[in-house]
Amino acid sequence: MNHIPLIQAATQTLIDHVDELTALDQAIGDGDHGLNMRRGAQAIQAKMDVLSTQTFNEALKTMGLTCMSTIGGSSGPVFGTLLVTLAKELPAQPTSADMARALDACIKALTRLGKAEVGQKTLLDVLDPVRQLLAASGDLGHAELLARVRQCADDSVQATAQMEAGRGRSSFLGERALGHVDPGSRSMALIIGSICDQL
Secondary structure (H helix, E strand, O other): OHHHHHHHHHHHHHHHHHHHHHHHHHHHOOOOHHHHHHHHHHHHHHHHHHHOOOHHHHHHHHHHOOOHHHOOOHHHHHHHHHHHHHHHHHOOOOOHHHHHHHHHHHHHHHHHHHHOOOOOOOOOHEEEEEEEHHOOOOOOHHHHHHHHHHHHHHHHHHOOOOOOOOOHHHHHHHHOOOOOOOOOHHHHHHHHHHHHHHO
């Protein structure tokens, strides 16, 4: 599997959606999520020559460490931990079952990191439904599985609008955060969608 098109697509999608992510974060957070994610995406793109010489798992680790060092706020450690954990858990040619197991490890790592849980209006509320779908995918064909993963991610983002925030700055808003999509969840869904387009 050539990982470079996946990386290029995911990072460019974040860059292209900077205004949307900024607006989402202005509603319930610091307003800097879009800019932070763009900074991380651009830093990863700047390392494309190095990433192209690395294995899939090495590239995941490099991107994770890059996120930790370049993305401000909580998003750096969160997305960095996600990528570094995937680097440890995924085989070189992952199946949907491998991906489900790796996402389970990611969710546990992120729960330890941020003390957040599923249902508290974070990107975990995208990762966990996608994990469940992959674990139960059975004999689904390739195209149908990708379509379902993309739809699951998008639907899960919209569901965060009906959740009260349990962690982060938006948690101080209480019920005022209702009706607003979680920016980190939207970033996660954008990444998932862009990867599905390339697979």
